[in-house]
Amino acid sequence: MKWEGNRESDNVEDRRSDGGGGGGFGGGRSIGLGTIAIALVASYFFGVSPSTVLSLLSGGPVSQPQSQQAPNRTAPAAEDRQTKFVRTVLADTEDVWTQIFRANGKTYPAPTLVLFSGATQTACGTGQTASGPFYCPGDRKVYIDLSFYQLMQQRFHVSGEFAQAYVIAHEVGHHVQNLMGIMDKVNSAERQMSKAQANAMSVRLELQADCLAGVWAFHANQARSILEQGDVEGALNAATAIGDDALQKQEQGYVVPDSFTHGTSAQRVRWFKQGVSSGEVKSCNTFEVKTL
Template sequence: MRWKGRKQSSNVEDRRGTTVRGGGGGPVAGGAIGSLLFALFRRGSGKTKLILIVGVIAACFMFKINPISLFMSTPGGGSSQVVSQKDYQPTAAEQEMFEYLKTLKGDNETIWAKIMAAEGLTYRPAKMVVYTQRTSTPGGIADAQMGPFYLPANETIYIDPSFFSELEQRFKAKGDFAQAYVIAHEVGHHIQKLLGLTDKVHGQQGRISKTEYNRLSVRLELQADFLAGVFAHHGQEKFNFLENGDIEEAMRCAEAIGDDRIQQHSHGHVQPDLFTHGTSEQRKRWFMRGYQSGRIRDGNTFDVPYNEL
């Protein structure tokens, strides 16, 4: 992928060298109260999330509680702290990855501003936090083991670049355009948030069965794959950034992180009712559909019968 020399995004926060450490030595998942609040926040509807946020703010104000303390303790009861490594110096490869992420984020902003304007829609860029090991979020602690993710609550993408090493080593999905596909997929979730689709799906949690909700999640994820393909389509037109083999890299990545492939790799068997992202074939198909079409309107995964996705 040709990426050097283009405009970089100003919406990228560098938290490399700053991490969250817990006194208990285990993974930081928030204190008892923080864990409960985080679980409720993740599972609640948009209205529930708003009530939780307002309630926490009010309680912290009334009882003079530092809101960070609700989430910054380990399961063992020890306190945790944000540690800044002042002497942190990225390697040349780490710094190049950071420059690549800023450039790719800038590409997405340029492309989606143009696409949404053409559709008469309002666009605002997501933020991106690049971190190492662990970092704080409005809902708790992000851990590198979680992989890249988009948090709708604050419209931010969180990523520890070490994920790409795991992607290559564990799933044999390598290449800079495989990485571009991952980021474009997360930006796709931001586009869904702007379109109102994310809140609509998340608002169904608790109202429908687990299997039905998982199927909605699959539709949402496959649409994000489609939107990643739309980005690739317009990015090629705008920047001519594709090189030989780049689309194949994205396809290998999509195949590697399909639910069926991951379940087979982790558990030795496949359970379709537990799918949340779609199969390898579905993920590849929807990315290619977006890449070939380039039109948002062609990616309505919610109108397709589930067994035809």
């Protein structure tokens, strides 16, 4: 991925030296690409029960103790390569979505990207490393512990900077959904549904965010030629690795479709490809198609 030398965003809040805090989510729904993926490895890497993370995703009660110990680490420099990378990717999403919103007569208020280590306070409660990257609609911020990228490579054998950019673009996709009022409509509808129906609605929300990440990639590449050979394949590998079916097979040897909340590997690949090939937001309407 070609990104060095491009504009870096100022909408980044670096909390990595804050030390974090414990606790579980409360008072709002956070939307994350990696929540289920991290749930499966949290007990190994961080001592967090996978069932606890999955409970957080579904809005259920948290049975974990009120504090979690973050791994001992030294906070990276604010201007290291990885920090510059995420700042640049965020700036690229700002440029793309500002242009798209302007073309539709609207203003795009960009989200803030929060870098943290271990745990941090959000408008959706206490965010933890174990929940993976996530978007909190309550404060319109994207949260990420950059150690997630190490887990992508170590656990799922997914590497490459564009695959990492896809993670950020997916969470920004949730911000776009929030601005468009889609997230509120989904949350309202889910309150009237059974658990299986709400899960199915969540799948459509997540797949749309995958598609919106593809829309970003289309326009960013047109404007700045960011894509190199193998980049899209890397993002597709990431989408494949964190499909609900792939994760459930890896963890328990079988799949339970009614429990899916993010979509299968094939679905995530399909909708990202839909966005990156069309570049049109209207092509991402996962809520009106019969077959995902």
